[in-house]
Amino acid sequence: MVKVLAFAGSTRKGSFNQAILDIAVQGARSAGADVTVINLADYPMPLFNQDEEADQGIHENAQAFKTLLTAHDGFLIASPEYNSSYPALLKNVIDWASRSAEGEKPMQAFKGKVAAIMASSPGALGGLRVLVPLRMLLENIGTLVLPNQRAIANVHTLMDDNGQISDARTVQQLQGLAVELVETLQKLKSK
Numbered sequence: 001m002v003k004v005l006a007f008a009g010s011t012r013k014g015s016f017n018q019a020i021l022d023i024a025v026q027g028a029r030s031a032g033a034d035v036t037v038i039n040l041a042d043y044p045m046p047l048f049n050q051d052e053e054a055d056q057g058i059h060e061n062a063q064a065f066k067t068l069l070t071a072h073d074g075f076l077i078a079s080p081e082y083n084s085s086y087p088a089l090l091k092n093v094i095d096w097a098s099r100s101a102e103g104e105k106p107m108q109a110f111k112g113k114v115a116a117i118m119a120s121s122p123g124a125l126g127g128l129r130v131l132v133p134l135r136m137l138l139e140n141i142g143t144l145v146l147p148n149q150r151a152i153a154n155v156h157t158l159m160d161d162n163g164q165i166s167d168a169r170t171v172q173q174l175q176g177l178a179v180e181l182v183e184t185l186q187k188l189k190s191k
């Protein structure tokens, strides 16, 4: 069974990106993946500073996050768009996870992995612009990013009273992306 780690680049209560991630997770599970969903709020870590890393080593929550990434075949990532790019939260956890402890292979958390990326925003572009630098970042550290991606515009209009995505077309799009990730991983794993 392929293993997928799912996380959003927002720890905001009522995060739209967590909401779209939840739908994608349903799709990945329906396609047969073993999906682990984490909230980055459970992995607080300082802003990366190389001097502190030299003094104190890799922060324990960064190491825990990296261990999780390493243990999974692929990633579902939903990111907010902050000023046309990724939020510091997401870049910070990726920077930490890119650091190697003694005995670890360089970029072991990211190399050979496959990711599906998505964004959402109350705005008209749906966070489309964050997907460009996020794709570039992930590919530069060894993660293959699916050509397909999703940017969900006006996301606040697509939800029910419980804060879940209820718009059928959006659900289908997000689940379809996740199914594509799982099918890609299944093909790669069967080789």
Ligand SMILES: Cc1cc2nc3c(=O)[nH]c(=O)nc-3n(C[C@H](O)[C@H](O)[C@H](O)COP(=O)(O)O)c2cc1C
Pocket: 010, 011, 012, 014, 015, 016, 017, 018, 079, 080, 081, 082, 083, 084, 085, 120, 121, 122, 123, 124, 125, 126, 127
């Ligand atoms: C610092 C900051 C910058 C933002 N920049 C953008 C932006 O460039 N494009 C956009 O569509 N929304 C932007 N937003 C609005 C976010 O899309 C909105 O806050 C969204 O709810 C964040 O995602 P979340 O609900 O998952 O936390 C920005 C919000 C903040 C706090």
